[in-house]
Amino acid sequence: MVVLTELEGAILSEIHHRGAGTAFKVRKAFLSSPSLEWSGSSGAVYPAIRRLTTEGLIYAEAQNSARKGSNLGLTARGVDALNGWICDLDRASGLGLDPFRLRSGLWDELPVAVRLKQLAGLLIVLKTDIANLEAYGAGLDRVEKRRVDLSILQQKARAGWVEAELSRARGDDLKIET
Amino acid sequence: MVVLTELEGAILSEIHHRGAGTAFKVRKAFLSSPSLEWSGSSGAVYPAIRRLTTEGLIYAEAQNSARKGSNLGLTARGVDALNGWICDLDRASGLGLDPFRLRSGLWDELPVAVRLKQLAGLLIVLKTDIANLEAYGAGLDRVEKRRVDLSILQQKARAGWVEAELSRARGDDLKIET
DNA sequence: TTACTCATGTAACAAGTTACATGATTTA
């Protein structure tokens, strides 16, 4: 069975489930989506698509329209590989690289005044991000909508955590002042 | 100001906040922690520490004990860089690369029977993971404890989401059968 | 003395990033 990287899985699903017909459209999806964490750089996408084509997971047929750019699609093997990737339980349940979690234990070590400022700033950024995600959510296809909804859920969970930390930190602050 | 990668920030915080005295101990922390998502490979850690030392963020003094291995510590510049990294709001609030979110929109596209099986399996894996994290949580220092607590929170949020999806999928299943 | 842990490192490889180059087609 072919094992796909996260980027390769994302590319296959963009083609298969979200109708990206060309490498360029895959790139555009990455560039514009707040939930897809790749830069959409041509230096990543084109080599990956070439790789997938060489392995027989993607086929490319010339386009008949004026616009050049080959129409991409998944072969039967490609669909199998994609399904295997989608249903990989261990990968799916992995925590991933989370910059928030990585720092969460460290904010506690900051002096109370700095900590309060940091957490307050964080809360603002998170709430702005939630608002942006909610605005972006309108008029998306199911696949991306689902991902954005989860992103919102995640940011709200973080915001709740920060609020709890903030009231704790304010408690610490009082203890020091008195 | 020096800008640190996520790995470099994690290395500096292991040395400064969690008392990792040698590169080896930093590696061990990565190898054993379920919340630090690096392999702890020597091929990543040693070059990174050399980089940080060259930039004057880490100092290394020879150890006087029998055990060889230099004692690592942060210079004043190192502490500054670490604090800058910890307080980087944009980085902290970023969603990161989340394999669960990436797939969340795709499970919906699976045939109902497969979807039910997938989600049920996912729930089991998540609950096992939560149990493991809770067991691991005992007897940790504050920094790592905090990160593990957030991991548990995250996995519980996912489990809740999966349960909601499961009941929705079971509804779809009934509609098809009847 | 055998095996384990401490300790450091390199080499080959994989896969992403930015920056640059190129050229066709479409729209203002």
Place this chain on the structure above:
DNA sequence: TAAATCATGTAACTTGTTACATGAGTAA
């Protein structure tokens, strides 16, 4: 016709991974 968009790609670089090599100290 100028600017924007569609479209594809390469080159230099960064940084991570696995696998391997080496050697010292410690415990069975």
